[in-house]
Amino acid sequence: MKAIYSLILVVALILIAIVGAGLLGIGYLFGVIIPYLAVLVFVVGFVVRVVSWGRSPVPFRIPTTCGQARKSLPMFKDKWNRLDNPGTKLGVVGRMFFEIVLFRSLFRNTRVEMHQGPHIAYSSSKWLWLFALMFHFTFLLIFLRHMRFFTEPVPGVFVMMDQMDSMFQILTPALYLSSVLILVALGYLLLRRLLVPTVRYISQPADYFPLFLIIGIVISGMLMRYIGVFKTDLMPVKELAMGLVQFSPTVPDGIGTTFYVHLFLVSVLLIYFPFSKLMHLGGVFLSPTRNLPNDSREKRHVNPWNYPVKFHTYEAYEDENRKAMVEAGLPVEKPLEEETEETSGEEASDDNAEKKE
């Protein structure tokens, strides 16, 4: 039901674009106003969300993220934990790098298996990691390749990506490998939610909706490139795209409806992004189990939200009551001194206590 609900939502979005841009012909709304709005909402929303995360204090280092706390016992060798549980900034940079670029913690994903008898085994499960990596990298590549519509002259890097991506020269226009791979990866990610009972049980519309939305974007893009009736002329598309980024928006004639569907779905994705789980793009950089060096044994970390506590040290207490204590025969740290020195000592220690506050 949750999947169908999300699917209906995406189909409705497609219909809105078909009716609005295709039948009613309000290209200016779908080609200029909504895309501008989307970019604005995306960038501002993203920044606001990250800043709001930045406001929440991170109290302390988490000492056992993956490996045993470094330098805790001589038997735990430091070299085992240089990446998993590093104590230095450099190690943390390494850990973050592998986390963000290679999804290292997803690589550790395990599956629980019940064997004969009361016997549970955890086996490694790399499929999610593999397809997740595939999805994210092809998405990035497609995003970068699209810069050919937004730059003039097109920088060599993007041309090179284009050539590498279409190197097998299958079909004309040449088939991009990334388009095929992203469909495969999205297919896996969707089927995983639909077919694995445990994952299906915890899947929400917020999980299905972005999947269907991105599948919709990819399919509309591929239709526009390869399939006869959906094809669109790229020259006016480039003019529209360049108009947007040079702040002189135009809506040239001759752009097919498929393009507006594609662009509308992308705009919806951008608007949806800051309010959704997709914010893990920014969130991954702020994961406390990944980005803090485990150096609690070497450095003192003060809880940033500590309320300034008024405390009264034993020294000050003794200074105040030394006379009475000595009279009562209690042991004191400092022996009782001359009358004059004692009072001055008391004042000094009071000052100290105040300073500490």
Add this chain to the structure above:
Amino acid sequence: MYDAKKIIPGLIIFALFFTFPFWFNLGTAAYTTPELELPDPEEHEHCIESTEYMRAEHMAMLDEWRDIYVRDGYQEYWSELNQEYFLTSLTKTCMDCHSDKEKFCDRCHEATAVDPYCWDCHIEP
């Protein structure tokens, strides 16, 4: 905000990355669709098919012609629009009318960063 020294530069990098096309094109002349040098309208009124069709489908057409040629040799392509047969040839047909590749094919392809590999083998007229 905590860790502002790290988060703010991070956000700036993010914003710069995402708005790349907006600042990359700063100061450049407004983009216009490149002018194409079309064949003399006195001699040829139309392309092989309608202009809209050619814009969207010329690569598919060439692909089809190539297959036809490789399997059966030159064939005649019947154009309803021109009421005329065309030889299924890249060089002898397309490039006969569109004789200056640089001022025609390349203008579009450079703008959209398409790089047809045909010219690795075929001779540019």
